[in-house]
Amino acid sequence: MKCIYKLVSQLLIASMVLVPFATQASMIGTDQVVANAAAQANRDKVVQFVSRADVAKQLEALGVKPGDAQARVAAMTQEEINTVAGKIDTLPAGASDNAWWWVAGVVVVALIIWLAYK
Amino acid sequence: MTIFTLKARFLAGFLISWALLSGCTTLAPQTRELKEQRPAGLPTHVELTQVPFVPQEDNFCGPSALAMVLNAEGAQLSLDTLIQEVYLPGREGSLQVEMLAAVRRHGFVAYPLAPKFADVLREIAAGTPVVTLENYGFSWYPKWHYSVMIGYDLDEFEVIRRSGEKARRVVPMGIFEKVWKPGGYWAMVAMPPDRLPVTANEIDYATAVAALEQAGQTKNAAIAYDAMLKRWPDSLAAQIGRGNTAYAAHDFATAEAAFRRAATDHPDSAAAFNNLAQVLADQNRLDDALRTAEHAVSLGGPLSAEIQATLNEIRTKMGKKPAN
Numbered sequence: 392m393k394c395i396y397k398l399v400s401q402l403l404i405a406s407m408v409l410v411p412f413a414t415q416a417s418m419i420g421t422d423q424v425v426a427n428a429a430a431q432a433n434r435d436k437v438v439q440f441v442s443r444a445d446v447a448k449q450l451e452a453l454g455v456k457p458g459d460a461q462a463r464v465a466a467m468t469q470e471e472i473n474t475v476a477g478k479i480d481t482l483p484a485g486a487s488d489n490a491w492w493w494v495a496g497v498v499v500v501a502l503i504i505w506l507a508y509k
Numbered sequence: 510m511t512i513f514t515l516k517a518r519f520l521a522g523f524l525i526s527w528a529l530l531s532g533c534t535t536l537a538p539q540t541r542e543l544k545e546q547r548p549a550g551l552p553t554h555v556e557l558t559q560v561p562f563v564p565q566e567d568n569f570c571g572p573s574a575l576a577m578v579l580n581a582e583g584a585q586l587s588l589d590t591l592i593q594e595v596y597l598p599g600r601e602g603s604l605q606v607e608m609l610a611a612v613r614r615h616g617f618v619a620y621p622l623a624p625k626f627a628d629v630l631r632e633i634a635a636g637t638p639v640v641t642l643e644n645y646g647f648s649w650y651p652k653w654h655y656s657v658m659i660g661y662d663l664d665e666f667e668v669i670r671r672s673g674e675k676a677r678r679v680v681p682m683g684i685f686e687k688v689w690k691p692g693g694y695w696a697m698v699a700m701p702p703d704r705l706p707v708t709a710n711e712i713d714y715a716t717a718v719a720a721l722e723q724a725g726q727t728k729n730a731a732i733a734y735d736a737m738l739k740r741w742p743d744s745l746a747a748q749i750g751r752g753n754t755a756y757a758a759h760d761f762a763t764a765e766a767a768f769r770r771a772a773t774d775h776p777d778s779a780a781a782f783n784n785l786a787q788v789l790a791d792q793n794r795l796d797d798a799l800r801t802a803e804h805a806v807s808l809g810g811p812l813s814a815e816i817q818a819t820l821n822e823i824r825t826k827m828g829k830k831p832a833n
C-alpha cells in the first residue's frame with residue numbers, strides 16, 4: 392500500500408513540475424507576449440528545467456520536504472526562479488520583529504561609552 | 510557627580526550609539542514628501558478592521574501575513590498550510606518570491622506594488638491590506654520581517670499595522686519608512702482575480718496574471734484577464750491571455766474571439782495571428798488557418814521560429830487531407 396502512495400505522489404510531483412512546460416506546440420504563451428519578446432525567444436527550455444529543479448533542490452537542502460519543494464517552485468515564474476537560483480542563502484527572509492537584541496546592543500554600547508567617559 | 514550629569518552622560522551615550530548603530534540613515538524622504546504634499550483623493554483616516562489577525566508564532570511572520578490578507582478575502586487557510594508553502598527552515602524565515610508564489614497557489618493574483626508610500630496608502634484606501642517587508646536590523650546584520658498594513662492616518666502621519674504578536678500597532682510614518690526602506694520599499698497585495706489594484710499598471714499586472722496562469726490557475730487567470738480588459742480594453746497581453754486561458758479550457762469559440770480582437774486591435778502582433786491560426790486549425794478551418802498563419806509569418810519578429818512551426822503544422826495537416 393505504501394508503495395502505491397509513493398508511486399502516486401511521485402507521479403503527482405512529476406505532473407506538477409512538468410505541466411508549466413507542456414505548453415501547446417504552436418501556441419504562444421501569455422508570458423511570452425508580456426515579457427520582452429526578444430529575450431523570451433532566446434530561452435532555452437532545457438536550461439529552464441534544470442534551473443527550476445535546482446531551486447527545488449536548494450529548498451530541500453534548507454529543510455523543505457521534497458514534494459513541497461516541487462510544488463513551491465511550480466508556482467514561481469521563470470524570472471523568479473532566476474532571482475532565487477543560487478541566492479537562497481542571502482536573499483531577505485522575513486522572520487521576526489523581535490527587537491530585544493537591538494535594545495540590548497544599544498544598552499551595551501551606551502554603557503561602554505559612559506564608562507569610557509567616566 | 511550630580512544625578513543630572515549622570516543622566517546627561519547616559520543620554521549622550523545612548524544617542525551616539527543609536528546614531529552609530531543605525532548608520533545615521535534616519536531620513537524618510539517619502540514621508541517628508543507626503544507631509545509637504547498630501548496625495549490627492551485620499552481619505553484622511555482609513556482602517557481595515559475586517560482584516561483578521563493571525564498572531565505570529567516563532568519565525569512565521571510570512572505565513573501569518575499571508576493568512577491575514579488571503580483570509581480577509583474569504584480564503585480559509587490555516588497557518589500550518591501556509592507554513593508548509595512559504596517557510597524555509599534553513600533560513601528561519603520566508604523569501605519574497607515564495608510569498609508571491611504561495612498567493613498564486615490559492616488562486617489570487619500576487620502583485621508587488623511600486624515602491625511608493627502613496628501607492629500603499631491608495632491600496633489601503635481602496636480596501637486592500639498590504640504586506641510589507643521591513644528590516645529591524647542593519648544593512649550588515651539584517652533582521653527581516655513581514656507585517657500587514659491595514660490603515661493610516663494622514664492627520665497624525667501614522668500607519669496602522671498587524672505585526673508579529675500585535676493585532677494593532679500604530680507607528681509614525683517616518684519610523685515605518687526607516688525600516689521599510691532597506692528592503693527597497695517592498696510591498697505586495699493579494700488580489701481576488703475579479704478585482705484590480707487601484708495603482709496597478711497594465712504591463713506589470715499582465716505579468717502578475719500571466720504568472721497565475723503559468724502556475725496552473727487557468728480559471729482564475731481568465732477571470733483576471735477579463736477584469737483587466739474592463740480597465741484596459743485594448744491590452745494586448747490581456748487579450749492574448751484571455752484567448753490562451755480559453756484555449757487551455759478547450760473553449761475554442763471564446764479563444765477565437767479573443768485572438769480576433771487582439772489581431773484587430775494590434776495588427777502588428779504576430780502572436781495574435783499565430784494563436785488565431787492555431788485555434789482555427791484546431792477547429793479544422795484549415796484554409797482560414799493557413800491564410801492567418803501566413804500573415805503571422807509575414808509579420809516576422811522574435812517569435813518567428815514558433816510561428817513557422819504553426820504554419821508547417823497547418824500545411825502538414827492539409828497535405829493529409831487531399832479533399833482540401
